[in-house]
Amino acid sequence: MTDNAQATAVPGWVLKFMDAIDTLEFSEGFAPLTEDTDMFFGTAHIHGVEAIKEFFVKIDAPLNITHEVLEFWTAGDGVRLLRGEATMARKSEPDKAVRAPFMHIFYLDQEEPVRIRTLRITAGPLQTDAVM
Numbered sequence: 231m232t233d234n235a236q237a238t239a240v241p242g243w244v245l246k247f248m249d250a251i252d253t254l255e256f257s258e259g260f261a262p263l264t265e266d267t268d269m270f271f272g273t274a275h276i277h278g279v280e281a282i283k284e285f286f287v288k289i290d291a292p293l294n295i296t297h298e299v300l301e302f303w304t305a306g307d308g309v310r311l312l313r314g315e316a317t318m319a320r321k322s323e324p325d326k327a328v329r330a331p332f333m334h335i336f337y338l339d340q341e342e343p344v345r346i347r348t349l350r351i352t353a354g355p356l357q358t359d360a361v362m
Contacts, residue, residue: 235303235311243344244312248297254290256283262344269349282349293318297332308338308347316353330354 243262250259263279270276276285295318303311312334319327330353337348 235305235309238302238304240299240302240312241344244299244302244310248299248314251286251290252296254287256286262346263349264339264345267346267349269351271351272353292321294321294324294327295319308336308341310336310338312336 246259247262248259250256260279260283263282265278265280267279267282268275268277269282269285271285274285276282295316297314297316299312299314301311301313305311314332314334316330316332317327318330319325332351332353335350336346337350339345339347
């Protein structure tokens with residue numbers, strides 16, 4: 231295969247997306263998502279920007295959480311790969327934080343402005359009893 235992924239600087243839209251997930255303030259950070267965006271998070275399949283927002287509120291609202299991007303790669307055909315770590319703790323027990331690795335694979339419909347066709351997220355392993 232001649233089209234390999236290349237490490238690159240993390241684009242601003244990715245940092246805004248991560249911040250939107252951490253703060254649950256979705257305005258500019260979720261601008262790349264559309265009503266046609268599909269997100270797969272583990273076994274969950276969520277369709278459309280509003281449903282994706284609701285999903286993140288459901289899983290992240292009970293937590294203090296921060297996502298750190300460790301690596302970012304670009305590949306052909308609009309594929310973008312992100313590796314990071316999330317630090318999270320229940321709001322009721324902020325001193326019991328755990329870290330979990332995660333991967334995001336973005337499939338872009340267009341690059342300017344960025345529009346995400348599909349997002350695939352894997353997270354963990356995680357000490358789920360520490361935060362759930």
